[in-house]
Amino acid sequence: MGRMRLVVVGAGGRMGRVLTRVVTETEGADVVAAVDREGTDVLGQDVGELAGVGELGVQVTDDPLTAFAKADGVLDFTAPAASLWFAELAAQARIVHVIGTTGWAEGEDKPLHAAARHARIIKSGNMSLGVNMLAALVRKAAAALDSDFDIEVLEMHHKHKVDAPSGTALLLGEAAAKGRGIDLSAHSVRSRDGIMEPRTAGDIGFATLRGGSVIGEHSVIFAGEGERIELTHRSEDRQLFARGAVKAALWGFDQKPGFYSMADVLGLDA
Numbered sequence: 001m002g003r004m005r006l007v008v009v010g011a012g013g014r015m016g017r018v019l020t021r022v023v024t025e026t027e028g029a030d031v032v033a034a035v036d037r038e039g040t041d042v043l044g045q046d047v048g049e050l051a052g053v054g055e056l057g058v059q060v061t062d063d064p065l066t067a068f069a070k071a072d073g074v075l076d077f078t079a080p081a082a083s084l085w086f087a088e089l090a091a092q093a094r095i096v097h098v099i100g101t102t103g104w105a106e107g108e109d110k111p112l113h114a115a116a117r118h119a120r121i122i123k124s125g126n127m128s129l130g131v132n133m134l135a136a137l138v139r140k141a142a143a144a145l146d147s148d149f150d151i152e153v154l155e156m157h158h159k160h161k162v163d164a165p166s167g168t169a170l171l172l173g174e175a176a177a178k179g180r181g182i183d184l185s186a187h188s189v190r191s192r193d194g195i196m197e198p199r200t201a202g203d204i205g206f207a208t209l210r211g212g213s214v215i216g217e218h219s220v221i222f223a224g225e226g227e228r229i230e231l232t233h234r235s236e237d238r239q240l241f242a243r244g245a246v247k248a249a250l251w252g253f254d255q256k257p258g259f260y261s262m263a264d265v266l267g268l269d270a
């Protein structure tokens with residue numbers, strides 16, 4: 001197989017710019033097209049200039065159809081509605097679609113499974129090795145500790161983040177629920193305010209902090225009587241996610257169509 005031709009969608013975004021930079025530093029992959037939203041001021045600009053790596057001769061367009069036709073894979077950190085549309089186009093083009101987008105409403109990502117009949121879709125709320133390792137540890141701890149240990153997921157992100165709890169917090173909550181053998185949606189507490197019933201045993205709670213430039217911090221706390229276990233991950237650089245996404249794209253290059261997670265890419269499915 002030759003070099004992998006990649007499209008960066010959301011190329012003007014925080015993650016989009018880092019993705020472009022990481023692809024240029026990666027052996028065996030090139031940015032062949034870049035896409036962003038209709039009407040944004042990055043349209044027509046050189047994607048390399050935007051990413052701070054010098055001119056690449058690839059201008060940002062708002063035409064994903066043409067971009068996908070000349071590519072082997074798509075790197076997508078945008079918004080749920082956009083990612084659904086890109087998945088349809090990736091299925092038509094029968095290419096790899098790496099989705100880092102978060103903020104999905106319950107069931108909103110269902111059409112991705114249909115698209116995965118033709119596309120190779122790799123979706124994860126967090127593309128870093130460390131967080132996926134943390135998820136595997138959380139699953140193990142939740143399976144080993146009984147419901148006398150209350151599980152709480154605490155996260156902090158920069159002030160610009162629009163979805164809460166973060167995709168990573170939900171991924172960690174899912175891992176805890178899997179370990180316990182329960183359904184997260186039936187046992188999750190997403191907010192607390194005012195006078196309310198005391199905590200129900202077996203619930204998984206989420207707490208969200210927003211502020212400053214924090215790239216992403218997550219703790220899963222197992223609180224028992226008289227003792228507490230805290231498992232924490234701190235992201236120090238967005239490159240972590242971009243490197244994971246590019247690794248996922250290269251991994252997907254020779255997979256069959258299907259729906260995959262970062263745990264599949266990293267061989268972490270414990």
Ligand code: NAD
Nearest residue numbers: 010012013014015036037077078082100102125126127241
């Ligand atoms: P951002 O707002 O800086 O960038 C999003 C980009 O997507 C913007 O350039 C926007 O114009 C573009 N976009 C939106 N709709 C589009 C459309 N219809 N067509 C083309 N482009 C479109 O946001 P960000 O900080 O880069 O984060 C993007 C997403 O990635 C968020 O959902 C965030 O939570 C998620 N994220 C995931 C991970 C992970 O590891 N999975 C890590 C970091 C961020």
